[in-house]
Amino acid sequence: MGRQNLGYFCALFAAQMIHQPSKRIATLSESATLAMAARVRACIAQGRDVIDLSLGEPDFSAPQFIAEAAKAAIDGHFDHYTPVAGYPELRAAIAHKFKRDNGLAYEPDQIVVSTGAKQSLANLCLSILNPGDEAVIPAPYWVSYPELVRLAEGVPVTVPTTLENRFKITAEQLESALSGRTRLFLFSSPANPSGSAYTERELAALAAVLARHPQVIAVSDEVYEHIHYGNVHQSLARFAQIADRVVTVNGLSKAFAMTGWRIGYMGAPKWLADACTKLQGQLTANANAIAQRAAITALEADPKKIRYRVDAFRRRRDLVIAQAREIKAFQTLLPDGAFYIFPDVSKCFGKAYRGTQIGRAWDLSLYLLEHAGVATVAGEAFGTANGLRISYAASEAALREAFKRMKHALD
Ligand code: PMP
Numbered sequence: 001m002g003r004q005n006l007g008y009f010c011a012l013f014a015a016q017m018i019h020q021p022s023k024r025i026a027t028l029s030e031s032a033t034l035a036m037a038a039r040v041r042a043c044i045a046q047g048r049d050v051i052d053l054s055l056g057e058p059d060f061s062a063p064q065f066i067a068e069a070a071k072a073a074i075d076g077h078f079d080h081y082t083p084v085a086g087y088p089e090l091r092a093a094i095a096h097k098f099k100r101d102n103g104l105a106y107e108p109d110q111i112v113v114s115t116g117a118k119q120s121l122a123n124l125c126l127s128i129l130n131p132g133d134e135a136v137i138p139a140p141y142w143v144s145y146p147e148l149v150r151l152a153e154g155v156p157v158t159v160p161t162t163l164e165n166r167f168k169i170t171a172e173q174l175e176s177a178l179s180g181r182t183r184l185f186l187f188s189s190p191a192n193p194s195g196s197a198y199t200e201r202e203l204a205a206l207a208a209v210l211a212r213h214p215q216v217i218a219v220s221d222e223v224y225e226h227i228h229y230g231n232v233h234q235s236l237a238r239f240a241q242i243a244d245r246v247v248t249v250n251g252l253s254k255a256f257a258m259t260g261w262r263i264g265y266m267g268a269p270k271w272l273a274d275a276c277t278k279l280q281g282q283l284t285a286n287a288n289a290i291a292q293r294a295a296i297t298a299l300e301a302d303p304k305k306i307r308y309r310v311d312a313f314r315r316r317r318d319l320v321i322a323q324a325r326e327i328k329a330f331q332t333l334l335p336d337g338a339f340y341i342f343p344d345v346s347k348c349f350g351k352a353y354r355g356t357q358i359g360r361a362w363d364l365s366l367y368l369l370e371h372a373g374v375a376t377v378a379g380e381a382f383g384t385a386n387g388l389r390i391s392y393a394a395s396e397a398a399l400r401e402a403f404k405r406m407k408h409a410l411d
């Protein structure tokens with residue numbers, strides 16, 4: 001080999017070493033929920049009969065009155081960049097919504113509209129955390145929380161909760177998890193994946209703990225606010241002693257069945273809203289202008305207009321709970337909200353079904369996909385290894401069939 005060729009091959013080798021994702025991306029986990037959904041799409045494309053109970057997205061369409069508002073926005077040529085934090089009318093509508101539905105006093109200049117609640121959460125982690133700062137997250141948690149914290153070079157401190165306590169963190173647990181390094185407490189209510197919602201008393205107890213730790217910002221993820229079957233939804237920012245340190249995150253994906261429209265928002269202390277706006281100005285700029293116009297109509301409307309969906313979800317919850325309780329290997333709570341059940345499936349561990357050894361929830365999820373044609377998400381992705389998340393955002397017929405198949409595959 002000539003000297004020139006040798007030089008070329010050395011350069012090629014060096015390039016191959018360099019052309020790899022950054023460490024930041026190499027160490028980032030893929031979203032397990034989206035990965036399972038992609039796997040299901042591939043199975044269906046191959047002609048397999050799979051009932052998809054993996055992804056958390058309503059199977060309804062967006063309400064017609066919101067679709068009409070989007071059409072009017074297209075015809076009205078809302079074609080251009082908007083202010084980074086969102087149209088002023090939308091921020092005013094969100095401030096009004098927070099007051100009307102949640103009794104919260106965020107001003108429009110404390111509101112930032114983003115490309116989904118997921119971006120709101122990413123903006124927050126990147127705007128709050130310095131390298132090494134801790135973020136306390138009760139487990140089971142929504143898959144993206146710890147990853148977003150890690151992306152911001154923070155350290156997720158997960159606190160395991162128990163089925164006996166309905167997968168909710170207690171004031172004592174929160175107190176012992178908080179340290180001088182904690183900057184963030186991040187939770188959802190109603191929660192993904194457990195479906196549990198915190199009561200006013202439980203939130204009051206958490207607020208009393210947070211009041212003693214003024215360095216901590218609490219992020220209350222309330223995207224399932226309207227899918228709540230029992231008591232009135234409660235917001236952590238209601239508690240006056242910590243209100244100036246609570247961020248409330250919400251969005252249109254779940255309540256209005258508009259996951260693909262990508263509109264999320266936050267109400268935050270002004271300094272933090274400004275920081276998130278600065279960051280978003282460099283990342284994505286404004287959220288989609290047409291979807292923002294439609295969001296004004298959605299949020300100005302009386303929430304009663306979407307009430308029929310909650311009633312449908314309640315029927316489905318009751319149906320899946322009745323069916324899940326027929327499966328001996330599942331130990332299941334009656335959820336307060338959202339559209340998931342999260343049974344403890346540890347009774348299956350160590351068993352073999354049709355020759356498949358089940359060591360953990362991941363094995364069970366794959367077994368159910370292979371042998372029952374039902375897609376679920378293993379609890380490991382939510383930080384609770386004994387659980388299995390089953391979404392009931394599917395038709396009653398699909399749910400009946402899915403549970404019949406799972407029972408057959410497991411009993
Ligand atoms: N928070 C929770 C708890 C969720 O389940 C979801 C669903 N993907 C999100 C945030 C993000 O919602 P989106 O980005 O679609 O607004």
Ligand code: GLU
Pocket residue numbers: 031033034054055056057118142143144192
């Ligand atoms: N939040 C939904 C879920 O948990 C959507 C998927 C995602 O964004 O992770 O399935």
